[in-house]
Amino acid sequence: MKNFYQEGPSLTNSYRNDETLQKFLKAILPPEVQKKALPHLDHLGNRAATDLWSWAQDAEARPPIHVPFDPWGRRIDDIRVSDGWKNLEKAAAEEGIVATAYDRQHGAFSRIYQMALLYLYSPSSAIFSCPLAMTDGAARALELYAPQELKARALPHLLSRDPATFWTAGQWMTERTGGSDVSGTSTDASPYKEASEFGATHALHGTKWFTSATTSQIALTLARPAGAPAGSKGLSLFYLELRDKKNHLNHIQIHRLKDKLGTKALPTAELNLNGTPARMIGAEGEGVKRIASVLNITRIYNSICAIGHMRRALDLAQDYSSKRKAFGKLLKDHPLHKETLRVLEEDFRRCFAMSFFVAHLLGKEEVGEISASERILLRALTPVLKLYTAKKAINISSEVVEMFGGAGYVEDTGLPRLLRDGQVFSIWEGTTNVLSLDMLRAFEKEQALPVLIEYFSTCEAQKVPAFAEKWKGFQALLGKLKTGGPEDWELHARQLALSVGDLMSESLLIEYSL
Template sequence: MGRDRPFKKIEKYALWSLFAQGEFGLCCPMSMTDAAATVLTNYASKEMKEKYVPRLTSTSMDDLFTAGQFMTEKHGGSDVGENTVSAKLNGDHYEIYGDKWFCSNVSGDVALVLARPEGAQEGSKGLAMFLVPKYLEDGTHNHYTILRLKDKLGTKDMASGEINFHGAIGYVVGSIDNGFKQMMSMVNASRLSNAVRSTGIMRRSFLEAIETAKEREAFGGKLIDLPMMQENLVEMQLDVEAAQAMILYTAHQFDENDQNVKGAKEMMRILTPILKGYICKRARYVSAEAMEVRGGNGYIEEWVNPRLVRDAHLGSIWEGTTNIVALDVIRAMRKEQAGEVLLSKLCETLTTLREGSELFNMAKSVVEAQITHVESVMQDVVESTDREVNAFARHFLELLYHTTVLVRFLEEAAVEVKESKSYRKLYVFFQYYRRYLSREPRSVQDARSTAAVSKQMLLWQTIHFEDVEEYGQYVLKQAVTI
């Protein structure tokens, strides 16, 4: 692309978010190919790297290889330790036998496959990672068969299928007893990619909704001027802006980890499943709400909304369901102290924020109180039984997401005031806090306090301090002691 350096992670994921607004499914092979190149770079032998990484990272379509990640089996699902696909040593390679149940980018040039070598222990620790090329050195097709393609709800543009390996030739990647851990590094990158793509779906859905509301006339005026419609659109926009802030923040942690910055590994370890769990789930809601804004037309295939709704449902399933990633958040907190690192980083950020107004300082105090509350909840989680935590895990994931969003919004608000003298993002902060973390239920007074400003927020217009102050003071009164 004419660049003198590779893309940073934050640049790459920002670009993917834009791409996903047009097409969700095709980002899957892009993501898996990117992750496969990273896994091979980190774990493969010198010969394997030299042979495959240039093809996986080529900008020439004639040379480019795409990759798949074949992990799921029919009986196991997310319980990968129950997998039964086997690998038998034969000279300098292994022969792979068995069935994989859900393989996306099934027609890719190479696949990273989890299989259990003969004699290996049970469970996930006995799984090895193998590189399985589509074609062998003599040009013949490798020994596996695509049994059928999946008739999926969405992502129709990207083939997923079932595969039978009948002596397929595969080559060990990295350490033979470290396959699952290596695969999880690929899954972690793919999980962030899912959140990025779901953010793209949410933004496209919101843009479709707001453009419809700006143009459609009903009940004597434009839809966007109706208070209830503004309420619907504001909620969608809050989800979009929160998700955008979070994916870029997390992508930055990936870049920091590449530079061995202290704490970045723990940050990306806990933020990735948090984003995967929350953003992908909210994409379902936002896409459905946007369909409803368009009314009956939104249900018609000539419009983009049905595709967005269908594709949005996949983000919460690929690379671990919401329950699975919620448990992963708990695991990251308990085993790697990633939760402590996250809260420490959030507090560190708050200490650097300066804006000057008493309202901003009071907002900071509310967030500081929220972090103290989360610290208390986190300690309770550490001291609770596995069964108790299992039931609470999704709620805890959401709590960490919302708290982190508040800090990101305050940071963005301080920059916005400095650069453009607008208080729009501070207004967004108060709207978000009131909806998701305020201990007092919302009332008609909320509508009175936001009536004059919501449309300005929706249209990304400058919002002056005096327009935010009344609503901000109202929200702070509802905050009480957390």
């Protein structure tokens, strides 16, 4: 024991190691889709443990830097990223992480295929999955609302499998006045009268406090046209291109890169729009409605990335438990350690089932195969899914870091990053409280609560005592709230949302036999 050195955890093909993913896909995908998807996923699972993982390590070791001036004092605001980050972008294009959803070769199953790719790619992407989420969201918004000539200009790039022509997109809404509450947006939009390659209609002036994917080619943002009313109703959605023909920033000045708790490889900047040309998407005043299509996709991405993060953490813990000895035997042979892992694995499977269920609903909606009740479920469950998987990801990350003892607290093992990066899932695209209130809006505007009650009342899980007990408690809470006012519903919104997450994830775990 004098010269003992502990062997650390290692990664192998993440598709072949994932029984939950394989079981689910083989049960839900038609044979012809399996024939295409499964070999591709096996290939990507191997890359996730080899070259992608190596590039992610490089991207984390060499985070982006902001170079405001060239050697002669000219303002350039260059954001320089590592070769690893650039290679992860190329791989995302090659593997069709965004494009697969829009080929729609497999109908409603196209989204399941795509989200399975994302699920394997994300844990080895150094969070390049973030720009991909916004790219996908932008593609959907443009597909739905942009004029034909703008679609023809942007969509082939956003959906390209060729790294040389692939574009990513940013989503710039956060200002000093707030993040989720965009009503105080102070960016102004005045008429733009010069010629523009993409048909700019307005010039934007304002400060964006937090812009992820600031090295992207395009961005969608909210701004207030001249004369528009205050609050959310006065906001419009705009498309902008970051650089002009000479590759100069389009009247954009970058103040600084954000020094964040985690996601260190992801360039996130604070910047000013100083007359940036932009094109309005949709009618004036429709900004919040139009950005909702982006948020639906980015929130589902957040959930898929969260379960990918959980799976990576648990894979490392499982591997280590077969290598580390304590008190005379391997960790995996200690009943308490085994039980702790079992509970975490069950939480993961519940989140997995719910995430892919909602992804399938999204796929159905996009090809026109969704029923009225399923559309309401998609609306109500998207915020619940995001908040629920985020909380579970943080808990699993914390437990896994703890399982490594002191090694889990030492930066050069890479393990603390699980916890630091895991925290972003509950913050990006809406906090737990914000999303809980969004669920209440779905209850009010879409009458989603009766649809959920009908679903839970008739699901197979009603035969399981543990589910029936939770269902009874949920009904009791609803009974109390129905006698109260709006403040009572808001006060208990978080409890309600987490309860919906518990019930839905457990019912789907049983339905999918995971």
